[in-house]
Amino acid sequence: MLLTPRQATGMQRSIAGLVSIINLVLAVIVCVSLAPTAGYQMVEQQTWLPAMGLHYAVGVDGISVWLVILATLMTPLAIFAARQQTDGNQRAFYALLLLLASSLIGAFVATDLLLFYVFFELTLIPTALLIALYGVGERRAAATKFFVYPFVGSVFLLVSIAGLVYVNWQQTGVMTFDSVALSAAIANGTLKIDENLERLLFAGFFIAFAIKTPIWPFHTWMPQAQAATPDNGSVDIAGILVKIGAYGFIRFAIPFFPHASAWAAPAVAILAVISIIYSGIIAFGQRDMKVLLSYATISHLGFVMLGIFSQTAEGMSGAILTMINSGITTGALFLIVGILARQPGGRIADNFSGAWLSAPRLGSLALVAVFASIGVPGLNGFIGEFLALQGAWVSPHIGFTFVVFAVLGIIVSAAYLLRMYRTVFMGEVSVTSAVPEASKSELLVLGLLVVAMLVIGLYPQVVLGTMQPSIAALVQSLTQGATQP
Amino acid sequence: MAQIALPSIDYSVxxxxxxxxGSATALLIVDLFVPAGRKRITALLAFAVTVVALVAGQYSTAGTTLAGAVSYGPMSQLVNIIILAATAISILLASDALPKQGIERGETYILMLLASGGMLLLSQGSSVVMLFLGLELLSIALYVLTAIAFPRLSSEEAGLKYLIIGAFGAGFLVFGIALTFGATGYLTLSEIATHIPTSGIERGYFWVGVTLMLIGFGYKVSLVPFHMWTPDVYQGAPTPITAFMSVGSKVAGFVAIVSILQILGTELLVLRPILIGVSIATMAVGSIVAISQTSIKRMLAYSSISHAGFVMLGVLSGDANGLQAAIFYLAAYTITNLAAFAVVMLLEANDGSDMSIADLTGLWQRHPWLSVVMSLALLSLAGVPPTAGFFAKFLIITAVWQSGLAWLAVAAAVASAIGAFFYVRCMLQMYSGDSETSEPTRIPLTSMIAMIVVTVAIIVVGLAPWTITSALALAQ
Known part of the structure; x- marks a missing residue:
């Protein structure tokens, strides 16, 4: 990427776009050819540091493959949104976007704990640089906070990883960072961690993933970072993906520490519910549409956390589905805000009115995306949140009280998203706020996203089918691990 | 009068x-004939000497000579490689940066050679006298080097400060050696180790002696509370010299500390609480004070203090894992710090005036590649993957866990989290704002080569740590 000439921005964009689309096609092929069984497939392994049992080990299963697809889907979208990018070094911009994409994919497919950690950290660098280089406003402060806050969490993750591996080595005599081997050892009882130590190790994982997810009260880096990103939304779209935190919970924190996570589940559920309601209330007061959307993301992630910590098959499926949905719907909304932000009104909702009259196609697509984000039945958001809440309800750790409060959150989210929609698209059109119709290619991309929302909403089995075996195996090993003394 | 019996010398050791x-002495004479203005010739000769010495390491034989005073083994082989490589790169960088500031002296490079000889002696010395000799050779050369920007006041001040504080350290060391000798009756490390007094006043002397020796070297590697000189000297000395001493004397000093601690064997546990306290204090002071620095060299000085604390964590665990981790850390720190200082050297003003962190603003636009090198160096110092610094930190944390000090691993994590803040802030400074000067910095060829070597090393060690760990495993 860096080899392309500095001036040929169009060419750079085409190359970046092409690479990302090829990635997407490859990811879909992987997904289709995935056999419907549990466990990792297409495993590739290279010794990395034999003395410490480190491997460069990657593989996909029904859970990670969807996140890989999401990552590969969002990258071309971000590149598409970025075509309005005019200032700054274009080469570096696309190079950083692609670096971000590859580190995300790396994190989703890594089966070696340390390799995951490396990719987990690696996502910070390109994103922080994107904000610092191409952002607006207080971009340096935002980028610093964006980098340092999650980094602080992840050093604790590193300590916990070292601890877990060491305890495993003490008890089984095998030095390994292989997450499959470690979770199997815990599930079948060969590895028994002392209760207090387990909670401490879990705390290390929890801090890192909770900050990254983010859930209240660890979320403060996110709106600030989002406010400082470029107006066209390209970085935000990529940013939605930095949800490896939730993935980390499903893949690592919960299988490794079944007792501790059952012990912590009610507390986490409280945080998740606070997240949902709190971010809803804050979002209601936001005028900057991008910051509003970032709070919407936080609230989606609250549902994800509820689903994950329900530790039931329904809840986990719902959580993963919600992650995917949040990527698609919020991605589409960011794209729309990016289109609107080209107008003099910028990102402030109050500066617009009556956009529907001048741009009806954009308006109708935006309406679907808003509905999907709220969770209207028939669209994708509904299925995910419903499953997550169902899981939470039947879960022995959480119960229905939390669900009641979470549902309140849905109502709040309907309120602020619809209000934003009403302000921007309804009302009288004034001379200063007229929005021209979006271009054909923009409508096409948005249309495809809306189709995806409908397909998942009407026939969620597309997604759920692939992940079912993996989730079933995960939940089984969890119950097995939890019953071990 | 009786004949003085000279011990037999095995030159291959x-x-x-x-x-x-030998070559440093010869070069002193050669340099007389190198005309002023072409001192680069001396620099290149000195560089060639270090390369020859690096290669010679392969042909040296393991063993002990000079009546047990000097030894050579796999561990010192590895440490010597680090020291000599650091010297070679520092000489290359200095040969560009010093003339730029109007310091055109052939003896600079010869003094650097002598200092690196002192470092080698610290790594190979197996008697306390040799350790003292090594420390003094290293220090005296560095005192002169620090003040070599004569008549620049800041440099002279730094040199004098370094001299006075260094004399203190040396005093502690000599007194410690005397007490240890008095208590055990031996000077070689292996013999002291087998004759540790078990009771009586001798035991008291022995402990005081060992502690004083550790303090002597604690000055050199700037452990808290013996770190006060570090920021002033780092700031005042010409930057190539700062780069050289920040890595070389730290590596050599730590190797000497390891040698002394190895005397103790299992009795290390007696000192352990103190060592733990020292390393926590060092990490904390280094990373917290660094936050408020505005001068980039002072910031790097405090960062070097905090890194000394990390290395100490590996050293104090006292087992093979900890030692390996510490050496790995030193190697990673060496290449990283050299890269960071190389960028500072290229960017700082020709009058050698102090460079502030704010001067980095907009570097990305002025010179993208320099900012990439600097970013990698800062990320590696912060311990972010995929750089050498990450694996160094990871190995230290693992080693600390394994020696049963889990809480200490958490303390190390907190310190590195604090550290990340100012490294990243400094890094992002380069990517924001517009630079005041628009003229691009010209990079001389030799600096370019040196910089490429260290930058590639940061990435290679970060992605393929086995390049060093396998050598470490052999050295055990």
């Missing part, structure tokens, strides 16, 4: 020392 000291 001290091959590298002979090459360095």
């Amino acid at each position: 001290i091959l590298q020392l002979v090459i360095i000291f």
Whole structure:
């Protein structure tokens, strides 16, 4: 990427776009050819540091493959949104976007704990640089906070990883960072961690993933970072993906520490519910549409956390589905805000009115995306949140009280998203706020996203089918691990 | 009068020392004939000497000579490689940066050679006298080097400060050696180790002696509370010299500390609480004070203090894992710090005036590649993957866990989290704002080569740590 000439921005964009689309096609092929069984497939392994049992080990299963697809889907979208990018070094911009994409994919497919950690950290660098280089406003402060806050969490993750591996080595005599081997050892009882130590190790994982997810009260880096990103939304779209935190919970924190996570589940559920309601209330007061959307993301992630910590098959499926949905719907909304932000009104909702009259196609697509984000039945958001809440309800750790409060959150989210929609698209059109119709290619991309929302909403089995075996195996090993003394 | 019996000398053991000291002396004479203005010739000759010495390391034989005073083994082989490589790169960088500031002296490079000879002696010395000799050789050369920007006041001040504080350290060391000798009756480390007094006043002398020796070297590697000189000297000395001493004397000093601690064997546990306290204090002071620094060299000085604390964590665990981790850390720190200082050297003003962090603003637009090198160096110092610094930190944390000090691993994590803040802030400074000067910095060829070497090393060690760990495993 860096080899392309500095001036040929169009060419750079085409190359970046092409690479990302090829990635997407490859990811879909992987997904289709995935056999419907549990466990990792297409495993590739290279010794990395034999003395410490480190491997460069990657593989996909029904859970990670969807996140890989999401990552590969969002990258071309971000590149598409970025075509309005005019200032700054274009080469570096696309190079950083692609670096971000590859580190995300790396994190989703890594089966070696340390390799995951490396990719987990690696996502910070390109994103922080994107904000610092191409952002607006207080971009340096935002980028610093964006980098340092999650980094602080992840050093604790590193300590916990070292601890877990060491305890495993003490008890089984095998030095390994292989997450499959470690979770199997815990599930079948060969590895028994002392209760207090387990909670401490879990705390290390929890801090890192909770900050990254983010859930209240660890979320403060996110709106600030989002406010400082470029107006066209390209970085935000990529940013939605930095949800490896939730993935980390499903893949690592919960299988490794079944007792501790059952012990912590009610507390986490409280945080998740606070997240949902709190971010809803804050979002209601936001005028900057991008910051509003970032709070919407936080609230989606609250549902994800509820689903994950329900530790039931329904809840986990719902959580993963919600992650995917949040990527698609919020991605589409960011794209729309990016289109609107080209107008003099910028990102402030109050500066617009009556956009529907001048741009009806954009308006109708935006309406679907808003509905999907709220969770209207028939669209994708509904299925995910419903499953997550169902899981939470039947879960022995959480119960229905939390669900009641979470549902309140849905109502709040309907309120602020619809209000934003009403302000921007309804009302009288004034001379200063007229929005021209979006271009054909923009409508096409948005249309495809809306189709995806409908397909998942009407026939969620597309997604759920692939992940079912993996989730079933995960939940089984969890119950097995939890019953071990 | 009785004949003085000279011990037999096995030259193949001290091959590298002979090459360095012999050529340094010869170069002093050669330099007389190098005309002023072409001192680069001396620099290149000095560089060639270090390369020859590096190669000679392969042909040296393991063993002990000079009546047990000097030894050579796999561990010192590895440490010597780090020291000599650091010297070679520092000489390359200095040969560009010093003339730019109007310091055109051939003896700079010769003094650097002599200092690196002192470092080698610290790594190979197996008697306390040799350790003292090594420390003094290293220090005296560095005192002069620090003040070599004469008549620049800041440099002279730094040199004098370094001299006075260094004399203190040396005093502690000599007194410690005397007490240890008095308590055990031996000077070689292996003999002291087998004759540790078990009771009586001798035991008291022994402990005081060992502690004083550790304090002597604690000055050199700037452990808290013996770190006060570090920021002033780092700031005042010409930057190539700062780069050289920040890595070389730290590596050598730590190797000497390891040698002394190895005397103790299992009795290390007695000192452990103190060592733990010292390393926590060092990490904390280094990373917290660094936050408020505005001068980039002072910031790097405090960062070097905090890194000393991390290395100490590996050293104090006292087992093979900890030692390996510490050496790995030193190697990673060496390449990283050299990269960071190389960028500072290229960017700082020609009058050698102090460079502030704010001067980095907009570097990305002025010179993208320099900012990439600097970013990698800062990320590696912060311990972010995929750089050498990450694996160093990871190995230290693992080693600390394994020696049963889990809480200490958490303390190390907190310190590195604090550290990340100012490294990243400094890094992002380069990517924001517009630079005041628009003229691009010209990078001389030799600096470019040196910089490429260290930058590639940061990435290679970060992605393929086995390049060093396998050598470490052999050295055990």
